[in-house]
Amino acid sequence: xxxxxxxxGFFMVGLCIFRCVDGFAETGFxxxxxxxxxxxxxxGFRTHDEGLVHEAFLQQLIQTVTDHVHVHLVVEDQGLFSxxxxxxxxxxxxxxxxxxxxLKPADFWFRDSGPLFLVNQRKQKAVADFNFSNYQNTGLxxxxxxxxxxxxxxRNIAGHRRLPLIASPVVxxxxxxxxxxxxxxxxxxxxxxxxxxxxxxxxxxxxxxxxGQKKAIWLNRGLAQDPQGAQxxxxxxxxxxxxxxxxxxxxxxxxGTILLAWTDAPHPVNRINHDRxxxxxxxxLKETDQDGNAFTIIKVPLPxxxxxxxxxxxxxxxxxxxxxxYLNFLITNGLVLVPEYWAPxxxxxxxxxxxxxxxxxxxxxxxxxxxxxxxxxxxRYGGGLHCIYQQEPQ
Numbered sequence: 001x002x003x004x005x006x007x008x009g010f011f012m013v014g015l016c017i018f019r020c021v022d023g024f025a026e027t028g029f030x031x032x033x034x035x036x037x038x039x040x041x042x043x044g045f046r047t048h049d050e051g052l053v054h055e056a057f058l059q060q061l062i063q064t065v066t067d068h069v070h071v072h073l074v075v076e077d078q079g080l081f082s083x084x085x086x087x088x089x090x091x092x093x094x095x096x097x098x099x100x101x102x103l104k105p106a107d108f109w110f111r112d113s114g115p116l117f118l119v120n121q122r123k124q125k126a127v128a129d130f131n132f133s134n135y136q137n138t139g140l141x142x143x144x145x146x147x148x149x150x151x152x153x154x155r156n157i158a159g160h161r162r163l164p165l166i167a168s169p170v171v172x173x174x175x176x177x178x179x180x181x182x183x184x185x186x187x188x189x190x191x192x193x194x195x196x197x198x199x200x201x202x203x204x205x206x207x208x209x210x211x212g213q214k215k216a217i218w219l220n221r222g223l224a225q226d227p228q229g230a231q232x233x234x235x236x237x238x239x240x241x242x243x244x245x246x247x248x249x250x251x252x253x254x255x256g257t258i259l260l261a262w263t264d265a266p267h268p269v270n271r272i273n274h275d276r277x278x279x280x281x282x283x284x285l286k287e288t289d290q291d292g293n294a295f296t297i298i299k300v301p302l303p304x305x306x307x308x309x310x311x312x313x314x315x316x317x318x319x320x321x322x323x324x325x326y327l328n329f330l331i332t333n334g335l336v337l338v339p340e341y342w343a344p345x346x347x348x349x350x351x352x353x354x355x356x357x358x359x360x361x362x363x364x365x366x367x368x369x370x371x372x373x374x375x376x377x378x379x380r381y382g383g384g385l386h387c388i389y390q391q392e393p394q
């Protein structure tokens with residue numbers, strides 16, 4: 001009774017945030033599928049860590065998505081973006097389609113540390129408040145100060161929007177899961193590593209409760225070019241990433257269909273990818289959705305590897321492999337934005353793979369515009385298109 005009175009009191013006095021460890025699952029809050037209607041999308045724009053590194057890509061991205069959905073850009077400090085609002089007008093972007101939020105801290109990789117918006121049948125909203133470790137497998141006890149700072153982002157935005165928080169002790173990044181909209185969630189095995197002090201059963205039940213899902217499917221290792229941090233992934237080849245996010249290798253495109261990254265290429269990195277995706281394929285073949293129905297699984301070719309030589313000598317060389325993937329795509333109102341890697345001078349095989357992905361999206365999203373964008377500048381930093389935004393449902 002006291003908790004109910006307290007909640008009513010919070011709303012009456014206009015407090016921004018309250019925490020509730022239990023009870024919200026019964027109210028019907030869920031994390032909806034990405035193809036459900038959005039009121040807006042949120043992105044980190046100017047941050048002290050990233051600065052202007054990705055500015056050209058962001059300009060192209062914002063120009064594309066503002067035709068379809070309102071965009072909230074989170075800027076870490078007013079001094080980082082003194083040229084607004086004329087900035088957008090000069091790019092041919094309607095400033096009324098953009099809201100700039102000055103909120104500190106901010107993070108460029110907004111999918112992972114930003115708010116996970118929930119909604120119930122009465123169209124009330126909430127924010128799932130998971131913990132963030134800045135991609136480290138430390139649990140909560142030994143997190144860095146930066147991780148603790150970035151952990152405040154979802155709470156700050158919930159407070160800014162006067163939305164309740166549904167709290168969970170689990171460390172979870174937004175790119176580590178995907179949902180089918182009917183109650184089934186794909187989970188990356190790296191979540192277990194992020195929570196070394198919790199059992200798999202506890203982690204699963206907490207995620208299901210907090211995100212309002214019914215069934216979890218655990219997938220094994222992710223793409224080789226998405227390792228945890230910067231590390232060697234095959235002899236002489238290095239990658240940089242999160243440790244195996246689902247949005248790099250397995251995505252729902254409707255409640256019963258899963259796209260799975262695939263390769264049979266003989267390159268050492270892709271031999272690793274083949275073995276890992278074969279394991280995940282076998283898992284999915286045996287799994288069913290929340291109602292016991294088998295999935296349709298479509299293998300999507302991985303892009304050609306993007307490899308850059310970074311250090312060389314007379315005796316050896318070190319090569320960086322970008323975190324490329326077609327499955328790191330974006331869905332919003334009337335639009336699917338798909339990675340594209342072909343450019344003049346590149347092999348025809350690159351264009352054929354690009355075209356395959358575009359046609360696949362046209363098949364599954366016939367009522368939406370299918371557009372492409374080259375995310376290689378993000379891939380070389382260990383992320384992709386889907387990693388830098390978070391949708392807010394209607």
